[in-house]
Amino acid sequence: MDNIVYKEMDINEAVRINEIDASQYIKRAWREVDGKRTLIDLDYHDDTWPNGYENHLEGLRETIKNGGKAFGAYEKDGQLLGFATVNSDMFGDKFKYVLLDQIFISNEHRGRGIGKRLFKMCTDQSMEWGADKLYICAGSAEDTIAFYRRLGCVDAVEVNKAFYESDPRDMQLEYSL
Incomplete structure (x- = not known):
């Protein structure tokens, strides 16, 4: 038992x-x-934060300052093992979406159910706010997308143009609450 x-x-x-x-x-x-979503070989090791640590730190601070929520998973010794953030601003035409802005689990602690639990905390918070769906701009790595698919995420019905244009390689996903 963890x-x-x-x-x-x-x-x-x-x-x-x-x-x-x-x-x-x-x-x-x-x-x-060729107009079709395809798995390609990358064989790439990203040894640090995508887009830089400062970018993620500032994003976390902005989420909290602007009424969003951040949830952390802590080892019994107090070390932070992972975190997830959800923004409170709603968007969408047909549905009320909120953005799952970040979710990171420390490399050596992946596969322990930490991400799943943090994701659930974000979905619970989103429901409290009255959102219909959680929106995710997911990095396109095979393992990342497999994580979201296992949780029940699907391709977004309403693609947020600004999020898509910020990184067209990201996959735009959603989770119905």
Whole structure:
């Protein structure tokens, strides 16, 4: 039985994300090839935070400052093992979406159900706010997409143009609440 404590993070804890090993080996990733989504070989090791640590730290702080929520998973010794954030701003035409802005689990702790539990905390919060769906701009690595698919995420019905254009390689997913 894991002795992991899950709780809401406050803005003073944001810098603790530096305790997380965000590295990831990406064997294959989804790409648009001849108009069709295809798995391609990448054989790439991303040894740090995608888009940089400062970008993720600032995003976490902004989420909390703007009324969103951040949830952390802590080892019994207090080390931060992972975190997830959900923004409170709603968008969408047919549905009320909120953005799952970030979810990271330290490399050595992946596969322990931590991400699933943090995701659930974000969905619960989103329902409290009255959202219909959680929106995810997921990195295109095969393992990342498989994680979201196992949770029940599907391709987004309403693609948010701004999110798509910020990184067209990301997969736009949603989760019905």
